[in-house]
Amino acid sequence: MFKIVHAQFIAPGIKRFTIEAPRIARKQRPGQFVILRICENGERIPLTIEKSDPEHGTVNIVVQSIGKTTNLLNSLETGDSILDIVGPLGKPSEIKSYGTVVAIGGGVGTAMAYPTAAAMKRAGNKVISIIGGRNKDLVLLEDEMREVSDTVFVTTDDGSYADKGLVTDKLRQLIENGTRIDLVVAVGPIPMMRAVAEMTRKEHIHTVVSLNPIMIDGTGMCGGCRVMVEGKSEFACVDGPEFDAHRVDFAVLVQRNSMYRDAEKRSLDEYRQEVEAKKVDVKQAPTEVVAAGCALEAKQ
Amino acid sequence: MTTEKVKSKNPVPNRERIKMPRLHMPEQAPSIRAHEFTEVNLGYSAELARQEAIRCLECGKPTCTNDCPVGVKVKDFVQLIVDGDFMAAAAKIREDNVLPAITGRVCPQEDHCEGACLLKRKGESLGIGYLERFVADYEQQHFDLSTIVKAPPTGKKVAIVGSGPAGLTTAGDLVQKGHAVHVFEALHEIGGVLVYGIPEFRLPKKIIRQQVDYMRAMGVEFETDVVVGRTVTIDELLEEEGFDAVFIATGAGLPQFMGIPGEHLNGVYSANEFLTRINLMHAYEFPKYDEPMVDLKGKNVAVIGGGNTALDAIRSALRLGAGKAYVLYRRSEAEMPARAEEVKHAKEEGIEFHVLTAPTEFLSDGKGWLTGARCLKMELGEPDASGRRRPVPIAGSEYDIPLSVAVMAIGTTANPIVQSTTPGLNTTKRGYIQADETSQKTSRKGVFAGGDIVTGGATVILAMGAGRRAAKGIDEYLTTGQWE
Numbered sequence: 001m002f003k004i005v006h007a008q009f010i011a012p013g014i015k016r017f018t019i020e021a022p023r024i025a026r027k028q029r030p031g032q033f034v035i036l037r038i039c040e041n042g043e044r045i046p047l048t049i050e051k052s053d054p055e056h057g058t059v060n061i062v063v064q065s066i067g068k069t070t071n072l073l074n075s076l077e078t079g080d081s082i083l084d085i086v087g088p089l090g091k092p093s094e095i096k097s098y099g100t101v102v103a104i105g106g107g108v109g110t111a112m113a114y115p116t117a118a119a120m121k122r123a124g125n126k127v128i129s130i131i132g133g134r135n136k137d138l139v140l141l142e143d144e145m146r147e148v149s150d151t152v153f154v155t156t157d158d159g160s161y162a163d164k165g166l167v168t169d170k171l172r173q174l175i176e177n178g179t180r181i182d183l184v185v186a187v188g189p190i191p192m193m194r195a196v197a198e199m200t201r202k203e204h205i206h207t208v209v210s211l212n213p214i215m216i217d218g219t220g221m222c223g224g225c226r227v228m229v230e231g232k233s234e235f236a237c238v239d240g241p242e243f244d245a246h247r248v249d250f251a252v253l254v255q256r257n258s259m260y261r262d263a264e265k266r267s268l269d270e271y272r273q274e275v276e277a278k279k280v281d282v283k284q285a286p287t288e289v290v291a292a293g294c295a296l297e298a299k300q
Numbered sequence: 301m302t303t304e305k306v307k308s309k310n311p312v313p314n315r316e317r318i319k320m321p322r323l324h325m326p327e328q329a330p331s332i333r334a335h336e337f338t339e340v341n342l343g344y345s346a347e348l349a350r351q352e353a354i355r356c357l358e359c360g361k362p363t364c365t366n367d368c369p370v371g372v373k374v375k376d377f378v379q380l381i382v383d384g385d386f387m388a389a390a391a392k393i394r395e396d397n398v399l400p401a402i403t404g405r406v407c408p409q410e411d412h413c414e415g416a417c418l419l420k421r422k423g424e425s426l427g428i429g430y431l432e433r434f435v436a437d438y439e440q441q442h443f444d445l446s447t448i449v450k451a452p453p454t455g456k457k458v459a460i461v462g463s464g465p466a467g468l469t470t471a472g473d474l475v476q477k478g479h480a481v482h483v484f485e486a487l488h489e490i491g492g493v494l495v496y497g498i499p500e501f502r503l504p505k506k507i508i509r510q511q512v513d514y515m516r517a518m519g520v521e522f523e524t525d526v527v528v529g530r531t532v533t534i535d536e537l538l539e540e541e542g543f544d545a546v547f548i549a550t551g552a553g554l555p556q557f558m559g560i561p562g563e564h565l566n567g568v569y570s571a572n573e574f575l576t577r578i579n580l581m582h583a584y585e586f587p588k589y590d591e592p593m594v595d596l597k598g599k600n601v602a603v604i605g606g607g608n609t610a611l612d613a614i615r616s617a618l619r620l621g622a623g624k625a626y627v628l629y630r631r632s633e634a635e636m637p638a639r640a641e642e643v644k645h646a647k648e649e650g651i652e653f654h655v656l657t658a659p660t661e662f663l664s665d666g667k668g669w670l671t672g673a674r675c676l677k678m679e680l681g682e683p684d685a686s687g688r689r690r691p692v693p694i695a696g697s698e699y700d701i702p703l704s705v706a707v708m709a710i711g712t713t714a715n716p717i718v719q720s721t722t723p724g725l726n727t728t729k730r731g732y733i734q735a736d737e738t739s740q741k742t743s744r745k746g747v748f749a750g751g752d753i754v755t756g757g758a759t760v761i762l763a764m765g766a767g768r769r770a771a772k773g774i775d776e777y778l779t780t781g782q783w784e
Contacts (some may be wrong), residue, residue, distance in 0.1 A: 023526065023531045023532060024531065027530065027531060027532070037488055041582070041585075041588060041589045041590060042589075042590050043581065043589075043590035043591040043592075044488075044581070044591070068590060069590060083488070084488040084524070084525050085525060086486065086487075086488075086525040086526070086527060086531070087527070087530065087531065088530060088531070089527065089530055216573060216576055216577065216580075216581065216591070217486070217487060217496075217576060217580075218527075219486040219487070219527050219530075219715070219717065220553055220554050220715040220716065220717055221486075221496070221551075221552070221553065221554070221572055221576070221715065222496075222555070222570065222572045222573040222576045223554050223555035223557075223570035223572055223573050224569075224570070224573040224576075226557075226564070226570075228564050232559075233557050233563070233564070235554055238554065238715070238716060238717060249564075252564045255564075255566060255668035256564065256566060256668075258566070258668070259566045259594070260592040260593075260594075263586060263587075263592030263593075264592065266587060267587055267590060267592070270587060
């Protein structure tokens with residue numbers, strides 16, 4: 001069992017957890033991720049590591065409620081436990097002195113772009129960060145990014161904060177202004193990473209993306225996380241999760257990630273019904289509201 | 301833990317025994333078992349076990365033991381069954397095999413003990429696997445774990461990387477020598493391939509848990525959720541965590557694909573993923589368990605390959621409601637590497653075998669989902685490097701099979717994680733760890749390796765054989781301090 005020493009929503013539907021995992025905290029490098037399983041009948045899901053504190057033996061993860069498991073996870077609070085966390089998985093980011101690095105984070109992707117940006121800065125790079133979200137609330141880790149970047153640009157899709165537009169609009173501006181860019185690191189939703197890749201391909205700017213395929217074991221056994229890289233299968237858990245953006249077949253990634261859409265929807269719907277039913281049950285004591293049976297286990 | 305030499309009390313003269321037929325294993329009826337995950341083989345009763353044991357010819361030089369990768373003293377334990385002393389028989393097996401309930405179920409006995417059995421020349425070999433299973437299950441029901449006497453501690457600590465058959469065997473052998481044994485497992489359950497790879501109907505999870513509980517009672521410690529190479533390195537185990545030796549038994553690695561068009565389509569699985577979803581993650585119990593898989597009910601499913609993994613996958617698909625379940629294998633049935641019993645069971649259950657058949661392309665619905673396989677018929681040519689006759693395509697023999705799911709079970713490649721994070725650890729051209737064939741020593745002092753990560757994909761019992769050799773090698777190293 002892995003204890004949650006701190007849990008706090010940092011945006012609507014997005015929660016940051018600090019979890020006791022001394023082995024992982026000691027070894028984590030930027031670019032790596034964990035796989036967790038909340039309870040006995042839970043699925044294994046990969047999540048990015050925002051940062052770790054080797055001294056206190058904790059790791060931070062930032063979780064957006066999307067499906068059943070992430071919703072369930074985000075119902076957990078300080079003092080609860082998670083049954084299994086394994087990591088740090090995947091190859092770390094290749095940190096070295098490139099010159100000027102543009103770090104792009106979209107939504108929760110910023111949580112993974114952040115440690116890489118910080119490490120790039122420490123390695124002597126000039127770091128220009130572009131972070132974006134659908135709206136003001138979904139712009140994450142702005143203060144943290146400012147601490148490790150020479151310049152930070154913020155965009156929102158709806159213009160509710162900073163510049164209206166997409167992270168790629170800002171990237172295009174940088175390119176058009178003749179800014180020297182030696183490396184682009186982009187982490188976020190697939191359409192965003194694909195758009196970044198298309199833009200930098202024409203300019204011959206080396207670009208790295210962190211992929212999030214469906215994954216089970218994460219240790220180089222099952223092969224579920226295979227991605228098409230220049231027509232060949234590679235595995236995100238041992239060969240990635242970072243890949244050369246210009247070699248990745250994003251269409252196949254989108255297609256493979258849609259494989260369980262129906263099952264995922266069913267799980268989420270049933271989970272929501274359960275939560276509703278429980279809320280009615282324990283109307284008298286709202287603090288006792290427990291997400292589902294699985295969360296009960298996590299709360300022991 | 302040695303018992304005295306056993307004297308025969310077999311009531312039947314040898315010449316009569318030869319005439320006795322082999323007693324068949326009671327099985328769940330194919331029509332029932334094809335739809336559920338309960339175990340196919342039901343096990344001998346005590347009476348059946350004694351009757352079968354009586355058939356043993358008690359050879360002066362037992363070939364069965366010579367052909368057993370872990371050297372089980374077959375003749376001795378079989379005689380103890382004849383005597384009716386089933387607990388002593390179990391103890392006798394345990395002298396050489398710490399996982400009898402598992403090997404009794406999944407070992408390809410026809411390639412080892414039963415293949416070498418003298419009775420086979422006269423008719424049918426002794427049912428050694430069935431007898432081993434009986435004894436192990438009897439022990440499970442009657443043995444009190446609290447009576448296990450632990451060996452006096454030597455003060456030496458050994459880390460075992462991986463809790464599959466090789467790792468568990470080494471752990472069991474070493475703890476009996478008094479060494480402190482700590483097993484690291486990457487997944488959330490102990491057992492490696494026994495848990496994620498072999499389905500419930502062939503090896504129930506309960507059996508694995510019982511065997512692991514036995515090892516815990518012997519003093520073996522287990523730690524899950526540790527990927528050695530990532531969570532902690534081999535060097536850290538030796539230098540910082542105080543281990544005197546490490547045994548690497550990380551098993552088979554990433555699945556191989558054929559590299560044909562359409563392999564990325566939704567509905568094309570590797571056998572490892574397909575079986576992991578079912579066995580480890582209980583996807584067949586969705587939505588009670590959260591891990592999903594493609595709905596197989598009424599669908600056409602094919603597995604590509606002819607090994608035990610292939611048959612485990614397709615027989616699982618059948619149990620999940622597949623309308624048609626095919627094995628596509630590029631050689632003929634004679635070359636199939638699967639256990640004979642599994643092929644027999646699969647056929648009884650209604651699996652269709654398309655031998656001398658290989659897919660050349662997976663077909664798509666245009667929206668990313670699999671709709672079929674284009675196949676080519678083969679004929680057998682000259683023997684290849686494996687000694688088996690090479691399949692040669694027959695020109696113009698293409699035909700399409702409609703499919704919703706295809707499972708690739710054509711082997712694995714070496715998992716690179718430990719090798720790439722352990723400086724000085726020599727590997728083969730194909731990325732497997734180089735280890736001495738007798739001591740399982742690697743190029744790094746204090747580091748041993750065995751099982752699939754050394755040999756490439758093989759069987760449970762061969763991995764256990766490597767585990768036994770490693771335990772001997774490690775014990776010698778820890779006792780003498782000599783590496784060379």
